[in-house]
Amino acid sequence: MGICAVGETEETPAQHRHPKTVQGALGGLLLGPRAGLARMRCPRPRRPDLGLVLAVATFAVLVLFSLHVSTPPSCLLPEKPLGTPEVLPWPSPPARPRPAPCLANASAAAHPDFAGQPRHVRDFLLYRHCRSFPLLQDASPDKCAQPVFLLLAIKSSPSNYERRELVRRTWGQERQVRGAQLRRLFLVGSAGHQHEARKVNRLLELEARTHGDILQWDFHDSFFNLTLKQVLFLEWQKTRCTDASFVLNGDDDVFAHTDNMVTYLQGLDPDQHLFVGHLIQNVGPIRVSWSKYYVPQVVTREERYPPYCGGGGFLLSRFTAAALRRAAPALDLFPIDDVFLGMCLEREGLKPTSHSGIRTAGVQAPSTRLSSFDPCFYRELLLVHRFLPYEMLLMWDALSQPDFTCGKRAQVF
Numbered sequence: 026m027g028i029c030a031v032g033e034t035e036e037t038p039a040q041h042r043h044p045k046t047v048q049g050a051l052g053g054l055l056l057g058p059r060a061g062l063a064r065m066r067c068p069r070p071r072r073p074d075l076g077l078v079l080a081v082a083t084f085a086v087l088v089l090f091s092l093h094v095s096t097p098p099s100c101l102l103p104e105k106p107l108g109t110p111e112v113l114p115w116p117s118p119p120a121r122p123r124p125a126p127c128l129a130n131a132s133a134a135a136h137p138d139f140a141g142q143p144r145h146v147r148d149f150l151l152y153r154h155c156r157s158f159p160l161l162q163d164a165s166p167d168k169c170a171q172p173v174f175l176l177l178a179i180k181s182s183p184s185n186y187e188r189r190e191l192v193r194r195t196w197g198q199e200r201q202v203r204g205a206q207l208r209r210l211f212l213v214g215s216a217g218h219q220h221e222a223r224k225v226n227r228l229l230e231l232e233a234r235t236h237g238d239i240l241q242w243d244f245h246d247s248f249f250n251l252t253l254k255q256v257l258f259l260e261w262q263k264t265r266c267t268d269a270s271f272v273l274n275g276d277d278d279v280f281a282h283t284d285n286m287v288t289y290l291q292g293l294d295p296d297q298h299l300f301v302g303h304l305i306q307n308v309g310p311i312r313v314s315w316s317k318y319y320v321p322q323v324v325t326r327e328e329r330y331p332p333y334c335g336g337g338g339f340l341l342s343r344f345t346a347a348a349l350r351r352a353a354p355a356l357d358l359f360p361i362d363d364v365f366l367g368m369c370l371e372r373e374g375l376k377p378t379s380h381s382g383i384r385t386a387g388v389q390a391p392s393t394r395l396s397s398f399d400p401c402f403y404r405e406l407l408l409v410h411r412f413l414p415y416e417m418l419l420m421w422d423a424l425s426q427p428d429f430t431c432g433k434r435a436q437v438f
């Protein structure tokens with residue numbers, strides 16, 4: 026309730042609270058119709074006719090008394106006293122039975138090293154055992170109706186709207202490449218703060234309706250929860266897209282040369298083991314607490330990681346996806362998602378391998394005279410990490426030119 030008060034007094038402060046951010050721009054987009062609705066319901070007469078107003082008011086008072094109505098109509102009086110900070114009144118989501126939330130593990134907090142850990146490590150330890158979360162947005166039902174050759178499963182943060190749009194327009198287009206079907210999914214959790222979450226959930230609902238490519242679960246999307254995202258995706262795939270021959274699993278800031286990937290994968294058997302990417306081996310947990318990858322002893326006492334592929338982007342076959350699905354429930358969740366998949370492979374007696382065309386650590390230009398953005402470097406590659414959205418568009422455009430050649434004058438930027 027209190028619609029009139031919000032329409033007239035809250036609109037400007039709301040815009041000020043989210044200045045010029047991505048969320049702000051979208052917030053404006055989403056606020057528009059709502060504010061419009063408020064005004065529509067409560068039109069302000071331009072030239073009030075005093076006699077008419079009095080007559081209507083008298084009639085209304087009489088009706089109120091005759092019906093013994095005790096609550097005032099919402100458009101005459103706001104329910105909350107003016108000046109109370111108002112929570113933006115999104116329409117509440119359709120009621121669905123919510124499973125009981127997973128409770129924090131109190132004995133994890135009793136560990137002597139627990140209290141001294143950074144917040145995200147403590148969160149991880151408290152909720153490490155939670156593996157089942159409701160799906161908020163599902164992919165369109167026909168996502169895998171036709172045999173899928175390559176399923177693009179792209180990890181994205183809830184508010185990374187621009188990145189998803191660019192991926193949709195460029196390398197992630199759902200299409201056929203030499204007869205092979207490509208399908209696209211974004212794997213998303215929920216924003217951490219309640220207000221933010223409600224807003225971004227509306228955005229994801231909109232995207233899901235428009236593109237049918239959103240898989241969203243109701244857990245806090247954070248770096249240490251990426252493993253959870255990975256595990257939930259494998260579970261979803263078991264029932265919804267288990268026949269896809271290959272999966273590209275990657276981040277939303279990579280440039281994937283999906284045409285080259287199809288060429289590479291068409292020579293391979295989806296029912297054999299395949300797990301290729303940027304291979305990382307002979308490393309172990311980082312024990313310095315300022316690092317993004319900090320993993321304290323209270324999480325693992327192990328000093329080495331099994332070989333794994335950098336999580337920015339890797340390819341796997343349906344054979345290997347099934348193996349990971351078998352191994353994951355038997356292992357404790359580990360906060361670093363790509364390492365966790367290495368642990369799953371090890372448990373299944375499988376090895377990740379390296380592909381020289383997958384560069385999740387970036388690309389070195391062969392000479393200082395050439396820009397590392399030259400599309401000719403990318404012509405032979407499968408995947409490169411860290412692209413800005415506009416760079417994706419430029420690269421896609423350059424690689425898609427029918428007369429694209431890498432001669433003396435290939436550099437277009």
Ligand SMILES: *[C@@H]1O[C@H](CO)[C@@H](O)[C@H](O)[C@H]1NC(C)=O
Pocket residue numbers: 130131132133136153154
């Ligand atoms: C809770 O934490 C303790 C100590 O870390 C651990 O031994 C136990 O397995 C955890 N319980 C669950 C349900 O994960």
Ligand SMILES: *[C@@H]1O[C@H](CO)[C@@H](O)[C@H](O)[C@H]1NC(C)=O
Pocket residue numbers: 145146148149152243244245246247248249250
């Ligand atoms: C992972 O998500 C759960 C559910 O939202 C949350 O309770 C937990 O704190 C999150 N863990 C991290 C490390 O963010």
